[in-house]
Amino acid sequence: MLAARINETGLRRDERLERLKLFGLGSPAMLLILVILVIPVGWLFYVSFIGADGTFSLENYERMLKRKSYARIFQTTFEISFLTTGLCILIGYPLAYFISGLPTRIANLCLITVLLPFWTSLLVRTYAWLVLLQKRGLVNDWGISLGLWDEPIKMVHNMTGTLIGMVHIMLPFLILPVYGAMRAIDRDLMKAAANLGASPKRAFWTVFFPLTLPGLFAGSLMVFILCLGFFVTPAVLGGGKVIMVSMQIVSNIELFVNWGAASALGVVLLVSTMVILWIASRFLNLEKMTGGGH
Amino acid sequence: MFRWFNAPATETQVTHGQRLWLYVFAVITMVLLVTPTLIVVPMSFSDSQYLEFPPETWSTRWYDHYFGSPEWMQATRTSFKAAFLTMLVATPIGVLAAYGLHCSKVRFIRAAFVLMITPMMVPVVLVAIGAFYAYVQLKILYTMTGLVLAHTVLALPLVVIVTGSALKSYDMSQEEAARSLGAPRWKAFLTVTLPQIRFAVVTSALLAFLTSFDEVVVAMFVSGGDNPTLTRNMFNALRDQIDPTIASISTIMILVTTGMMVLAQLFGQQKEPSKPKD
Numbered sequence: 001m002l003a004a005r006i007n008e009t010g011l012r013r014d015e016r017l018e019r020l021k022l023f024g025l026g027s028p029a030m031l032l033i034l035v036i037l038v039i040p041v042g043w044l045f046y047v048s049f050i051g052a053d054g055t056f057s058l059e060n061y062e063r064m065l066k067r068k069s070y071a072r073i074f075q076t077t078f079e080i081s082f083l084t085t086g087l088c089i090l091i092g093y094p095l096a097y098f099i100s101g102l103p104t105r106i107a108n109l110c111l112i113t114v115l116l117p118f119w120t121s122l123l124v125r126t127y128a129w130l131v132l133l134q135k136r137g138l139v140n141d142w143g144i145s146l147g148l149w150d151e152p153i154k155m156v157h158n159m160t161g162t163l164i165g166m167v168h169i170m171l172p173f174l175i176l177p178v179y180g181a182m183r184a185i186d187r188d189l190m191k192a193a194a195n196l197g198a199s200p201k202r203a204f205w206t207v208f209f210p211l212t213l214p215g216l217f218a219g220s221l222m223v224f225i226l227c228l229g230f231f232v233t234p235a236v237l238g239g240g241k242v243i244m245v246s247m248q249i250v251s252n253i254e255l256f257v258n259w260g261a262a263s264a265l266g267v268v269l270l271v272s273t274m275v276i277l278w279i280a281s282r283f284l285n286l287e288k289m290t291g292g293g294h
Numbered sequence: 295m296f297r298w299f300n301a302p303a304t305e306t307q308v309t310h311g312q313r314l315w316l317y318v319f320a321v322i323t324m325v326l327l328v329t330p331t332l333i334v335v336p337m338s339f340s341d342s343q344y345l346e347f348p349p350e351t352w353s354t355r356w357y358d359h360y361f362g363s364p365e366w367m368q369a370t371r372t373s374f375k376a377a378f379l380t381m382l383v384a385t386p387i388g389v390l391a392a393y394g395l396h397c398s399k400v401r402f403i404r405a406a407f408v409l410m411i412t413p414m415m416v417p418v419v420l421v422a423i424g425a426f427y428a429y430v431q432l433k434i435l436y437t438m439t440g441l442v443l444a445h446t447v448l449a450l451p452l453v454v455i456v457t458g459s460a461l462k463s464y465d466m467s468q469e470e471a472a473r474s475l476g477a478p479r480w481k482a483f484l485t486v487t488l489p490q491i492r493f494a495v496v497t498s499a500l501l502a503f504l505t506s507f508d509e510v511v512v513a514m515f516v517s518g519g520d521n522p523t524l525t526r527n528m529f530n531a532l533r534d535q536i537d538p539t540i541a542s543i544s545t546i547m548i549l550v551t552t553g554m555m556v557l558a559q560l561f562g563q564q565k566e567p568s569k570p571k572d
Contacts, residue, residue, distance in 0.1 A: 023406070025394030028387040029450050030409055036447045037413055040424030091323055098320035101304065113324040119555045120331050121508040123525050124544040127532060128330045131337065134536065136344050138333070171327065190305035200306035229417025232510050236532050246419040250514075253423055266420045273417060 041270070044263040051260065060264035070248075074268075077244045080159075080234070081227035084166045085174075088223050091167065092174040093216065100182035111179070118172035126233045129165045130156055133237075157239025165237040170226060174219035181215025221280050225273055245269050331548065338541035345538050356542040366527065366543070372517065373507055373524035376438065380445040380506035385499040387446075388453025393483065395454070396461040407454075414451040418511045421448065426515040436519035444512050449502035456501065460494030461487075496561045500554050507550065 051057030064070045099110045117125060132138045133156040140152040155161050185208065193203035231246040238244075245265055252262035299311035310317075333347060338356055340349030360366050395407055413421060425444045426435070434440035464487065472482035488495070513523040524543065531537045 019398050019400045022394045022398035023400050023403070025398075026391035026406060026410070029391035029454070030406065032387070032443065033409060033413060033447055033450065036425055036428060036443055037416065037421055038409070040428040041416060041420055043427060044420065044424060094316060095320050095323045098316055110320075110324060113328045115555070116552075117327050117331055119504070119551050121525070121544075121547050121551060123508070123510055123528055123532075124334065124547050125331055127528070127540055127544055128334045130532065130536060131334065131345050131541070132330055138347050168327070168330065187305050194306040198306075200304065200308045203306045225415070229419060231419055232529065236529070246417060246511075249419050249423065250511075253426075259427075262423060266417075266423065269417050270420055273415065277415060 041266075044266050047259050048264040048267045060260045063261065064264060064268070070265075073243050073245055073248050076242060077228060080162065080166065080230075080242070080244065081224050083163060084170055084227050085220050085224045087163070087167045088170050088174040089216070089220060092171050092219070093178060093212075096175045096178040096182055100179055114172050114175050114179075117168065118176075122169060122232055125169055126165055126236045129161065129168065130236060133161050133164065156237055158241055159238075161237040161239075162234045162242045165233045166227065166230065169233060170223045173222045173226065174216075177215040177219040177222070178212060179215075181212045185211050217280070217283065221276070225276060228273055228276075229269060334541050334544045335548065338538070338545045340538070340541075343538060345536070345541055356538045359539050360542045360546075363539075366524075366539070368520075369522050369524045369527045372438075372441075372521050376441050376445060376513075376517075376523060377503045377507035379438070379442040380449055381499050381503040383442060384446040384449040384453055384502040384505075385495065388450050388498060388502070389457050389495055391450070392454045392457040392461060393487075396458060397466070410454045411451040413447050418448075422512040422515040425512060429516055435516060436521055438521060441513065441517045441521070441523070442506075444516050445506035445509055446502075448509060448512065449505040452501045452505060453498040456498045457491065457494050460491040464490055493561050497558050500558045504551060504554055508547075 048060050049056055049058065051059045095114075099107050099114075102110060134140075135152040135154065137156075139155065143149050144152070155164070189207050189211075190203050193207045194200070198206065229246050230244060231250065234242050234244050235247055235250075238247075246269065249262045249265045249269070252258045252265065300309050302308065303310045303313050336349065337345045337347050339352050339354065340346050341351040341353040341355065342349065391410060395403060395410070421444070425440070425447075429435040429437075429440045432440075434443075468490075469482045469487050472486045473479060477485070508525065509523075510525045510529050513526045514529065517523045517526055524547075528540055528543060531540055
């Protein structure tokens with residue numbers, strides 16, 4: 001019996017079976033994602049093309065083009081996403097550079113200041129900013145007592161507050177990949193550059209900076225994508241004055257129970273996210289970033 | 295001091311003095327990263343409605359209010375239960391999936407991996423309304439089952455990524471050795487592989503717990519009725535006014551997450567270099 005099985009086709013069949021069995025181990029996870037995420041989102045796609053009368057129509061998308069309020073929502077969303085990403089780069093890059101130059105032990109201590117907010121609940125951090133930035137809050141109190149400004153400034157329930165909160169929440173997503181890239185750079189390259197006569201500035205911009213670009217791209221992409229779909233922080237710190245796409249989706253469902261409008265917005269949001277990821281994947285190894293693939 | 299100022303700080307001989315701006319900037323940034331969250335802790339013990347810092351009079355009235363409120367207690371129980379169950383569901387099926395994806399060499403493995411990380415790429419609002427719709431059809435809206443399943447979907451990519459990267463640095467030939475000595479595959483996995491990737495598995499489990507515990511948007515849609523989560527109630531309270539009770543709840547949540555983080559670091563540092571969740 002054994003002899004009969006040990007031939008080429010038999011072995012090949014066995015191997016194929018083995019592969020499929022192993023693959024099957026992932027089936028509970030994949031099934032769950034299919035049923036709870038992929039199929040419902042597919043249904044949202046379908047609903048977005050159904051008009052109020054129940055037949056196929058593009059009215060949900062036409063409304064988006066026609067109404068000024070929708071244009072403003074998309075503008076706000078992209079504006080906030082760009083500004084947040086930009087500010088994160090401006091603040092996060094120098095910090096990552098600073099930490100990456102420290103001895104490992106101290107660097108790890110400094111990294112805790114990045115990881116602590118990263119692990120803390122988003123809602124808690126948003127609440128903290130709400131408390132700090134309010135009219136009678138700490139920032140206004142100290143600003144006035146230090147004589148920096150005379151009367152309470154409105155820093156929350158507007159764009160300023162939203163941006164402050166979002167930059168604070170997104171910073172770790174930028175710092176961690178940039179830090180990783182910087183840590184991996186062989187610092188002897190800088191010595192070599194200096195040795196060959198490059199000024200510190202030139203050595204930084206022509207040797208060090210280009211080597212950090214993959215990390216910087218990865219981090220910025222992450223921040224930008226997360227910003228596009230952000231809900232909690234702008235909803236709390238924006239105080240209804242800053243409306244992003246995800247907030248409009250929620251109010252379309254909670255207040256107006258308009259699934260058509262909500263899903264059309266959702267489709268646009270999802271497609272923009274996917275397009276950005278797709279473009280990015282042409283320049284970057286996304287699988288390497290998420291640790292997947294072989 | 296002056297000597298330090300003029301000592302070279304970098305490979306390109308930039309002195310500390312020339313880089314002073316960077317030090318000042320970095321320290322300010324690090325302080326700003328940490329303090330806003332931590333300042334809530336002393337503030338929660340303030341007696342005032344306006345949450346002063348430093349508090350003029352100290353009191354635990356906001357904690358009394360929190361612990362004395364049946365609604366908040368109910369929500370806290372729901373959150374802990376959901377987070378615990380999410381951890382129990384997401385960890386095993388995520389680890390199995392990571393193992394399957396790692397070992398199987400079928401052609402569509404890439405597609406399967408992309409599917410596994412979609413919950414991370416799709417905006418969470420869409421996950422929320424999609425699940426809301428699905429649950430109406432499946433008749434599990436506002437149930438614990440529904441909440442746990444949705445949170446499991448959100449936690450799965452983290453489990454698969456963290457466990458998967460541990461498997462990648464693990465030498466599979468050890469498992470093959472066990473199998474060639476007669477151990478069935480499941481036994482080889484349980485007795486040889488699993489003990490060696492256990493730190494990644496524990497980290498995944500903690501991440502799954504936190505994912506559920508901190509989650510707001512999905513919970514807003516699929517938890518409700520008798521089963522609202524803590525974050526859902528907090529979010530609703532925040533939209534209305536600045537309720538100082540939230541400060542006391544925030545303090546408790548900071549304690550929970552810090553505890554989890556310390557646990558993860560402790561487990562992580564014994565074997566592999568500590569790795570931030572990515």
